[in-house]
Amino acid sequence: MKFDYKKIERMTPAMRIIHWANAICMIAAIITGLYIAHPYYQSFIAEGAVDKYVMAWNRWVHFISAIIFDVTSIVVVYLYFFSRFEKPYRKLIPNAKNVKEFGEVVLNLLTLNRRKRFDSTHSDSFNTTYFTIFHLLLFFMLFTGLQLYVHGLESGESSIGAWWPAFLHITTDWTIPVTGGTLMDVRIAHHITMWLIIVWIVFHIYYQIWRTIFWEEGDIAIVFGGSKFVKDKE
Amino acid sequence: MIKKDIIEKIEGEADVVFTKKNGVVDDIDLIFPYSRGIESILEGREYRDALVIAPRVCGICSHSHLIAAVNAIEDGFRKANIAFELTEKARCIRDFALSCELIQNHIKWLYLVILPELYKINRLEIPGDLIKKASKITYAITKAMAIFTGQWPHASYVVAGGVSCDPSYVEVLQAKALVDEVLEYMHEALFNPKEMSILKDMESVFTLLEKADILSLCMHTENFLALGDTFFSRSGVYKEGILSKIDIEKIEEITRYESKAKDVLYDHEFVEVGPLARALINQDEIVNGIYKEYKSGIWSRIFARIFEGYTLTLKAKEILECMDVSQQSCVLSHHKKSLSFSGIGIVEAARGSLVHEIVIKENRIDTYNIITPSQWNLSRGSVNKKGVARQAVRGARSKEEAYLILRSFDLCSVCTTQ
Amino acid sequence: MAEGRDESIKKLFDAKSAKVNTNRGEEYFADLYVKCQKRLGELKAMPATGGGVDLRKVLEEDGFERRDFLKWASATTAMLMLPASFTPLVAEAAEVMNRIPVVWIELSDCAGNSEALLRSDGPKIDEIVLDIISLEFHETLQAAAGHQAEKQLEEALELFRGKYILFVEGAIPLGIDGNFGTLGAKAETFKDHLLRLADGAAAVVAVGSCATYGGIPAAAPNPTDAVGVMDIVKGKPVINIPACPANPANIVGVVLHYALTGSVPELDSLLRPKFAFGYRIHDNCERRAHFDAGEYVEEWGDEGAKNNFCLYKMGCKGPMTFNNCSIIRYNESVNWPIGVGRGCIGCSEPDFWDKYAYERPMANAHIKAPTGGVERTVDQFGLGLLTAAGIGIGIHAAASVMAGKKNSDEKDA
Ligand code: HEM
Ligand code: SF4
Secondary structure, eight states: OOOOEEEEEEEHHHHHHHHHHHHHHHHHHHHHHHHSOOSSSSSOOSSOOOHHHHHHHHHHHHHHHHHHHHHHHHHHHHHHHOOOOOOOGTTTSHHHHHHHHHHHHHHHHHHTTTTTOSSSTSHHHHHHHHHHHHHHHHHHHHHHHHHHHHGTTTTTTTTTOOOHHHHHHHHHHTTHHHSSHHHHHHHHHHHHHHHHHHHHHHHHHHHHHHHHHHHOGGGGHHHHHHHEEEEEEE | EEOOOOOOOTTTTEEEEEEEEEEEEEEEEEEOOOOOOHHHTTTTTTTHHHHHGOOOOOOOHHHHHHHHHHHHHHHHHHTTOOOOOOOOHHHHHHHHHHHHHHHHHHHIIIIIIIHHHHHHHHHOOTTTTTHHHHHHHHHHHHHHHHHHSSSSOOOOOOTTTTOOOOOOOOHHHHHHHHHHHHHHHHHHHHHEEETTTTHHHHHHHHHHHHHHTTTTOOOOOEEEEOOOOOSOOOOOOOOOOOOOOOOOGGGEEEOOOSSSSSSEEEEEEEOOSSHHHHHHHOHHHHHHHHHHHHHHHHHHHHHHHHHHHHHHHHHHHHHHHHHTTSOOSOOOOOOOOOOOOOEEEEEETTTEEHHHHHHHEETEEEEEEOOOOOHHOOOBBBBBBBBBOOOOOOOOTSHHHHHHHHTTTTTOOOHHHH | OOHHHHHHHHHHHHHHHHHHHOOOOOHHHHHHHHHHHHHHHHHHHSSOHHHHHHHHHHHTTHHHHHHHHHHHHHHHHTTTTOOGHHHHHHHHHHHHGGSSSSEEEEEEOHHHHHHHIIOOOOHHHHHHHHHSSSEEEEEETSOOOOOHHHHHHHHHHHHHTOOOEEEESBEEEOOOHHSSSEEETTEEEEEHHHHHHHHHHHHHEEHHHHHHTGGGGGSSTTTTTTHHHHHOOOOSSSSEEEESSOOOOHHHHHHHHHHHHSSSSEEEBSEEEEEEESSSSGGGGGGGHHHHOOOBOOOOSSOOOOOOOOTTTGGOGGGGGGOOOOHHOOOOTBBBBBGGTTTOTTTTTTTTTHHTTTTOOOGGOEETTTSOOOOEEHHHHHHHHHHHHHHHHHHHHHHHHHHHHHHHHHOOO
């Protein structure tokens, strides 16, 4: 058998920017989040407290990545429904076609690529579901994180106005009863969800590499150049 | 004629049922309104958590429970071959805070419990300044204590191996000034240090008791116990004038289903614990002199308690004077590996000997047992062998007298049922 | 309980937000000022209900000058988050506080709050002000005992029906039909007692964490099935003043606020007055600079402890605890737990015995798996999860490689 390869576009530049912004922020958020949870290195330098600011910088980085997540998440939600490129929400509707495709992709993974009966020229419904899980986890992170954050603004003022803390209260106060009734539960939920995200990432990277190797379609290139190659049977 | 009298309330919470025979009180029964099950709450938690939970057994003697808990843990460490020696400073701070708790307790008891009760018995009007007098001392002394403990009640500044606070010399001076204030007041109102005679308020107690003819009311089998060897007390049993050594094994706790409180006995006998017991076992000359005359009567008990408050104030001052703030606060670092041990912590609390017994399995509390001072004094016993307080009220001519007797033990229903 | 949860969820959404509104604009305060003046005038016209003690006289006797009193009044005004112009009104309110009847009952507790409050603690003037509030009935402090006391209580309830404030200390045990706690000759359960007294009260104030959330008796396994006042009393204004023990200054604050305005202070979603529970301990902690600097005490008594470093790594729960002890402190403001190098245990938060009061950072908190049984820290859970994922991936990868080899072998052949 001989193949011809056809180049197809899978990620627009905007999507790639979002991907890498998320990736970098995620690493930063995890590193700093773990420090906030349990300061694992000690700054015992003979300097005044004011000059060090180790925790403060960690929190700053953590919050900045959080804010970037805020923005990317909103863009992602928009793209899910209104993207002119691919509207991912269509792949989430559990209709017969999507369910079948989802099953086929899972089978492909389980049969170690022995069986591949779906069209890999576009984002399949398994892939889309998997990414949706990530965005939902990230949203949960945002809500719990912003709930933890807003209590530092209890005066009701912030550098960008009083609307910001008020808005955060309205949007995130529900996390307290949902996670168990106290701020501590929110914190624990925030922390646990971080681990879920890490597990998500590990599988995500593995799956991309696995696809690249076994499908032989250069999937890993999608995230860099935006396109991959699909075998064109002659 | 036997008459069961109606239930009356005492110390806010406990109920007393009187049985009268021929017009005098023959027996009482104490009913405790509730128990919170603190021991079962402690079980299963990490042992360090006992240091924040134990003080909450009782808001009145929270610090004693804290010290008992830490003593139990440290005793367990030693038995598990973890060698350490508390610094003099840590010991001083703990002892100082304990003295403060006892002092304020004794003084409050005098002004808020005993004196009003005595005025009532004599059908005299209760002077309006008693609360003020009590708060004057307790303000100063709890403040001195909070300098080291952070707050009172429910301080939790003690950790295994020492204390968490690190006071500066200035703070020690601040505390000393407060203790001096208290001493000055005591020298004005309670005791004359030069002649060792009683003054104003103590005199009132004496004359009121005399007037009501109850100076030596309230006797029992003359059996006393102190378990703690501390900076102000020695352990021992004092039975009918004979002093002997204690043996922890002889303590026996009996659950009685009809009551929320457990009985405690020493060597199959009910014993009195508290300041009078401590003074007798310490062979304090002054208290002994009074005991010879009034036996285990009310006056001996009141005197011993207030006098203990006074001597502790002197001790507290001494402690502050010799405290070296440059020493380590805590000598033990946290044990990462999991520990199993058991230990006993004994404290001489305001009302007497307090025991915390713990068994730790892999850092978790397996069992936690608390024996409180009021449990010793208020044990019920049986018809033939009655608890100390039950013996003591026998023969009281009125309910008021019986109350006074009960309150002379400074009872605490919270501790009794936990 | 379920009902309480629902209600609190509803409240979270109705709440205008948990923020502490310190500045509502001049118009609002001008209005309030007039309202307060009117209210104080009314109170003044009423006879004192207690023994008729006069604050001015008491203060004089105790050697306080008017100046001390005004100083206290201005500090209290600030604590109540009112503008400084309200100081004279607060002073006046303190003087007419004895017109407000108070009934104080103790349920399943350790007497620590009464102890903290009425016998020993509190800024001096706070204490005196408390002395003169007309405590119509207080079970521990009551000179009268037994039937006499019960009669006194009944009289007070009748006389001040609809007007008195009911202070409750201690939790309500509901186990074995409430028979863990009974009162009086009729063996009334704590729950019935509370409901009966709350019925005629203008407002119910839960003092301390036991009365607020059930506190220590309600800690796992909650042997007596204890709950707080707000779980029992419905349809009445309930004000919670949690903490273990409750801070006397906050109790005075609530009574003063009531005297001043005739209404309960603004409350958060847990019914705690915002003037006291609006900020976290951490926001005003004296060790905060060390927190930000990353300077932590690592062991009791270490070099960091000597330098008053932050107690976060020793398990301080200040970052998740709302209370004002970092400002007003305890025992006449002499000190507070963090001041003596022991972390905050979160004693003003719900379920704090089970969720806050352990001496390690929250990352090391032991949490139970939803299935029960296993207890691990969050990170142990997380690493477990990660390992499981890693093993799964490893197997899949190895199998894929094998399968791939076979494929190419076949091709080669
Ligand atoms: C999605 C990536 C994120 C990860 C992996 C992450 C991770 C963490 C972790 C592990 C902690 C420590 C929790 C603990 O103490 O147990 C933490 C704390 C925190 N996170 Fe995040 N977080 C993320 C996103 C966010 C977002 C979006 C916000 C929103 C502003 C946020 C705000 C916070 C805050 C405020 C704290 C508590 C810090 C403090 O109170 O000092 N995080 N985060
Ligand atoms: S000691 Fe506690 S409250 Fe204070 S700054 Fe550190 S973490 Fe925050």
